[in-house]
Amino acid sequence: MGSSGSGKSTLLNVIGILDNYDEGEFFLDGKLIRDLNETQAAKLRNKTLGFVFQSFNLIAFKNALENVALPLYYQGIKRKKRNIIAMEYLDKVGLRDWAHHLPGELSGGEKQRVAIARALIAQPKVILADEPTGALDSQTSLEVIQLLREVNLTGITVIIVTHEHDISTLTDRIIHIKDGVIGENIIVEKMKQN
Amino acid sequence: MFDLDKWQEIFATIRKNKLRTFLTGFSVAWGIFMLIVLLGSGNGLQNGVEYQFKSDATNTIWLNPGSTTMAFKGMKPGRQINFTNEDYMFVKENIPGVEEISARYYFWENRIISYKKQFGSFDLICVHPDMQVIEKIIIDQGRKLNQIDLLRNRKVVIIGLPVKEALFKNGENPLGEYIRVNGVPFKVVGVFTDRSDRDQQRLYLPISTAQMIFNGGNKIHNLTITTNVSVEESEVLEQTLRTKLAKLHRFNSEDKSALYIGNTLKEFKQFQNMFMGIKLFVTVIGLFTIIAGVVGVSNIMIIVVNERTKEIGIRKAIGATPWSVIFLIIFESVIITAFAGYFGLVGGIGLLELVNKFMPASDFFRNPEVDFNIAVSATLVLVLSGMLAGLFPAIKAARIRPVIALRDE
Numbered sequence: 026m027g028s029s030g031s032g033k034s035t036l037l038n039v040i041g042i043l044d045n046y047d048e049g050e051f052f053l054d055g056k057l058i059r060d061l062n063e064t065q066a067a068k069l070r071n072k073t074l075g076f077v078f079q080s081f082n083l084i085a086f087k088n089a090l091e092n093v094a095l096p097l098y099y100q101g102i103k104r105k106k107r108n109i110i111a112m113e114y115l116d117k118v119g120l121r122d123w124a125h126h127l128p129g130e131l132s133g134g135e136k137q138r139v140a141i142a143r144a145l146i147a148q149p150k151v152i153l154a155d156e157p158t159g160a161l162d163s164q165t166s167l168e169v170i171q172l173l174r175e176v177n178l179t180g181i182t183v184i185i186v187t188h189e190h191d192i193s194t195l196t197d198r199i200i201h202i203k204d205g206v207i208g209e210n211i212i213v214e215k216m217k218q219n
Numbered sequence: 220m221f222d223l224d225k226w227q228e229i230f231a232t233i234r235k236n237k238l239r240t241f242l243t244g245f246s247v248a249w250g251i252f253m254l255i256v257l258l259g260s261g262n263g264l265q266n267g268v269e270y271q272f273k274s275d276a277t278n279t280i281w282l283n284p285g286s287t288t289m290a291f292k293g294m295k296p297g298r299q300i301n302f303t304n305e306d307y308m309f310v311k312e313n314i315p316g317v318e319e320i321s322a323r324y325y326f327w328e329n330r331i332i333s334y335k336k337q338f339g340s341f342d343l344i345c346v347h348p349d350m351q352v353i354e355k356i357i358i359d360q361g362r363k364l365n366q367i368d369l370l371r372n373r374k375v376v377i378i379g380l381p382v383k384e385a386l387f388k389n390g391e392n393p394l395g396e397y398i399r400v401n402g403v404p405f406k407v408v409g410v411f412t413d414r415s416d417r418d419q420q421r422l423y424l425p426i427s428t429a430q431m432i433f434n435g436g437n438k439i440h441n442l443t444i445t446t447n448v449s450v451e452e453s454e455v456l457e458q459t460l461r462t463k464l465a466k467l468h469r470f471n472s473e474d475k476s477a478l479y480i481g482n483t484l485k486e487f488k489q490f491q492n493m494f495m496g497i498k499l500f501v502t503v504i505g506l507f508t509i510i511a512g513v514v515g516v517s518n519i520m521i522i523v524v525n526e527r528t529k530e531i532g533i534r535k536a537i538g539a540t541p542w543s544v545i546f547l548i549i550f551e552s553v554i555i556t557a558f559a560g561y562f563g564l565v566g567g568i569g570l571l572e573l574v575n576k577f578m579p580a581s582d583f584f585r586n587p588e589v590d591f592n593i594a595v596s597a598t599l600v601l602v603l604s605g606m607l608a609g610l611f612p613a614i615k616a617a618r619i620r621p622v623i624a625l626r627d628e
Contacts (some may be wrong), residue, residue, distance in 0.1 A: 099538040104227060
């Protein structure tokens with residue numbers, strides 16, 4: 026966590042291969058990520074990373090089911106099959122009945138759950154969440170974090186960028202960033218025991 | 220390329236962005252539609268006038284005697300000039316550049332034609348055989364009039380198809396039958412058609428027979444010649460004819476109303492020039508219509524890509540490769556322009572067909588048609604330009620780093 030402008034989103038984008046970095050080295054899954062071309066980056070993102078954004082970033086003209094299924098489309102999985110899988114994941118986030126609604130017809134919390142289902146569907150190794158609760162009220166925020174918590178328990182690493190103290194206390198480990206430099210590194214023991 | 224899933228993804232995008240699709244499509248369809256209608260109308264105009272011209276030979280000069288308006292060598296103006304068989308012979312033998320020549324002798328009154336109990340009134344035109352070439356008649360049954368008919372003053376006649384239909388009911392064969400022309404029996408030796416409907420409502424008789432039977436003496440009403448010379452030379456020929464006939468008939472060669480001369484060569488040339496102008500005009504407008512369509516498509520494609528920057532960012536974040544982004548945009552544009560172009564094409568041709576079917580062919584408008592190759596190429600040009608117009612913004616979009624695209628609001 027860190028205050029705005031501290032560089033936490035930039036770090037997350039670098040981890041997500043959405044942005045380039047100027048110095049240092051970044052290993053993802055044991056592989057040095059440097060000067061990848063767009064196609065390689067796209068494949069890596071598709072297979073190993075899942076994204077959750079503050080502004081949800083769902084495609085407005087696609088319904089919840091199609092949004093969730095989209096990563097599988099880019100893996101070349103057939104429509105029928107990917108829709109079945111997408112439905113499973115929507116069910117996991119409790120939105121089975123909303124599958125055929127457009128993002129515009131969903132509440133903020135529901136949209137974020139759709140986004141989480143989309144991030145999960147490709148069975149990534151890491152979920153990157155950039156201020157996932159930034160546009161949500163505190164009750165919904167809690168539900169979303171709870172959901173990400175459950176995801177984490179299935180063995181997927183979840184990295185959350187936030188500037189809210191309440192949210193950070195719900196994680197296993199808090200890394201503080203200030204002016205682009207990593208500072209305190211706190212392991213939250215009580216969550217580990219949970 | 221023919222991955223069904225990719226197409227489904229594109230069609231889904233098209234279906235869900237109806238307004239955008241409609242606007243792109245409409246500009247293309249409208250451009251093609253206008254182009255087709257424009258080209259078709261231009262051709263219709265040309266076909267109409269050309270058809271009119273081509274019902275007769277387009278290299279004829281005709282001479283009609285009139286009455287003088289100028290005094291000449293002591294003779295008062297107002298004197299009637301008359302042609303006779305000698306004028307026919309004179310022009311035929313003394314004027315170089317004459318190919319076919321025929322005199323005409325008309326009946327102005329008592330044109331009663333009958334067969335058994337059927338009567339009709341049609342134009343009776345008494346001619347030399349050459350007239351059949353000049354009028355470009357097409358023999359439907361039997362034969363044309365020939366030189367022997369003339370030499371022997373045979374009482375034979377060829378009749379136009381409408382004449383046959385009026386006189387010979389129940390599909391009787393007219394050949395060899397005798398019809399009465401002002402009470403005199405003439406044997407039908409041929410039935411003809413002519414591209415000009417008015418020129419079909421006629422009977423052609425050998426001029427020598429007619430002069431003999433109907434007290435024509437050696438009088439003729441008109442001389443028509445064809446020539447194979449150029450337009451410029453035909454004007455010289457015109458002048459020669461005027462001077463020589465003026466001398467023969469003793470009138471002032473400047474006196475235009477003593478002798479009327481028509482020159483279809485010159486008229487046809489003028490029409491050809493006019494149509495070249497119209498064609499050029501239509502082509503230029505057509506080109507500009509296409510350019511307008513291309514600009515329209517390009518504009519919309521640029522807007523579309525800008526509008527979709529965020530969507531592209533999202534797609535890239537979840538694993539879209541640059542190529543898949545380019546493919547998505549290009550093929551969307553190609554599909555829309557191809558379909559819209561097709562609709563414009565069908566609409567335009569449909570309209571022309573309707574006009575063709577329900578508007579009677581007139582002398583000025585006939586058979587509006589479009590060169591199908593031109594129509595299809597125009598559509599292809601638009602589709603291709605839609606593709607190019609989409610390509611550059613698509614490549615640009617595919618190159619943007621996803622983080623920038625995602626930031627785009």
